[in-house]
Amino acid sequence: MKKKKKKKPNPLIRIGVGLLAITLIVALSAAMTALLPKPESMPASAVAEPTAIPMPSPEPTITPTPAIYAPFGAQYGHGGADLIPETPTPKPTAVPTKTPTPEPTEQPTPTAKTYTTLRKGSTGPSVKALQEALRELGYLSDKADGNFGSNTQSAVIQFQAVNGLAADGLAGSQTQTLLFSGNALPASEAPKMDYLMLVNRENKLDKHFAPTDLVKIENVIPSSVLKVKYKGMQADRTATEALGRMLEDAIEDGVSNWQISSAYRTHAEQQALVDQSVNSYKKNNPSWSKARCLSATYQTVAPTGTSEHQTGLAFDITVPGVSFTGTPQQKWLHEHCYEYGFIVRFTEDKQSKTGFLAESWHFRYVGVEAAQVMTYNNWCLEEYIENMGL
Numbered sequence: 001m002k003k004k005k006k007k008k009p010n011p012l013i014r015i016g017v018g019l020l021a022i023t024l025i026v027a028l029s030a031a032m033t034a035l036l037p038k039p040e041s042m043p044a045s046a047v048a049e050p051t052a053i054p055m056p057s058p059e060p061t062i063t064p065t066p067a068i069y070a071p072f073g074a075q076y077g078h079g080g081a082d083l084i085p086e087t088p089t090p091k092p093t094a095v096p097t098k099t100p101t102p103e104p105t106e107q108p109t110p111t112a113k114t115y116t117t118l119r120k121g122s123t124g125p126s127v128k129a130l131q132e133a134l135r136e137l138g139y140l141s142d143k144a145d146g147n148f149g150s151n152t153q154s155a156v157i158q159f160q161a162v163n164g165l166a167a168d169g170l171a172g173s174q175t176q177t178l179l180f181s182g183n184a185l186p187a188s189e190a191p192k193m194d195y196l197m198l199v200n201r202e203n204k205l206d207k208h209f210a211p212t213d214l215v216k217i218e219n220v221i222p223s224s225v226l227k228v229k230y231k232g233m234q235a236d237r238t239a240t241e242a243l244g245r246m247l248e249d250a251i252e253d254g255v256s257n258w259q260i261s262s263a264y265r266t267h268a269e270q271q272a273l274v275d276q277s278v279n280s281y282k283k284n285n286p287s288w289s290k291a292r293c294l295s296a297t298y299q300t301v302a303p304t305g306t307s308e309h310q311t312g313l314a315f316d317i318t319v320p321g322v323s324f325t326g327t328p329q330q331k332w333l334h335e336h337c338y339e340y341g342f343i344v345r346f347t348e349d350k351q352s353k354t355g356f357l358a359e360s361w362h363f364r365y366v367g368v369e370a371a372q373v374m375t376y377n378n379w380c381l382e383e384y385i386e387n388m389g390l
């Protein structure tokens, strides 16, 4: 039994040894072929495996392919979204929004020439260049000294008003671009004012409204005919010329000693008058609220934007040192002013229509024809405009 038992494993061992020998031979032969890569022709099947290792390198190129979609959509900007219907919608919409933004910010800077805003108080060569341009177009008579003062400011406002810009007196980029363009209207080509312009509590003037054809009153009417309360007072050219003819005729009739207390007032000057009055009421009546001071002010001072003085077509004509109502000057004017194109703008019987208390000294130029019709019919300007269907 023992022998049989001993004999039996023998063939198995033999087989195991035989298998080991075979595997050793195979392993050796494999090792031999691996150690002998030089002969390329013979072990082609074995060499094929190492060449398969570089093959995965084309596989990574599959990952770039989805990345192609992003630049594709971006190339087309907004329109690209329509060209990629299958790709998820959120992606193309997010990409185009980013691309247009840098473009507009880059474009204006190189194309439009920018100017530094010049204002009252500014000095230097840029102010001098501004003044020279204003002089050339007839808006400024002073020398170009490089100092932006009141006269330069007035010239800028006139330039802006004539050329349809917001008349704010600031020489910003828009104003300077037009001024230096060679296409601006000169002062001599200023459009005439609308002499029937209606200004009252319901019809306010814009903050940046300015008359187009202002003159200094003292340059048109000699001081022997008329005194100006403040030097440099301005008014519309046509209205001022009519005023001069009227007062010269009054003097021929023996009525003299004329003064202008107020003519053209800017929006800011009107605001200053309102503020001054409110402060005065508050000082004299400390218990009054600001609203009460304001309503008291508006009894006599026109709210900002509602004053005819901002048109340059109104004059407060007075007699120096005397209350105007009841003077021979007042009587002569009320009788003759329409002949020269003026009306007494605020009368007692029209207070409800004009919205202002009577002012015997306030004359408004409307032109001869309209002044005659209003006087003959006893119409105020509001009634004239309504009845004439204007």
Ligand SMILES: [Zn+2]
Residues within 6 Å of the ligand: 262, 309, 314, 315, 316, 361, 362, 363
């Ligand atoms: Zn007035």
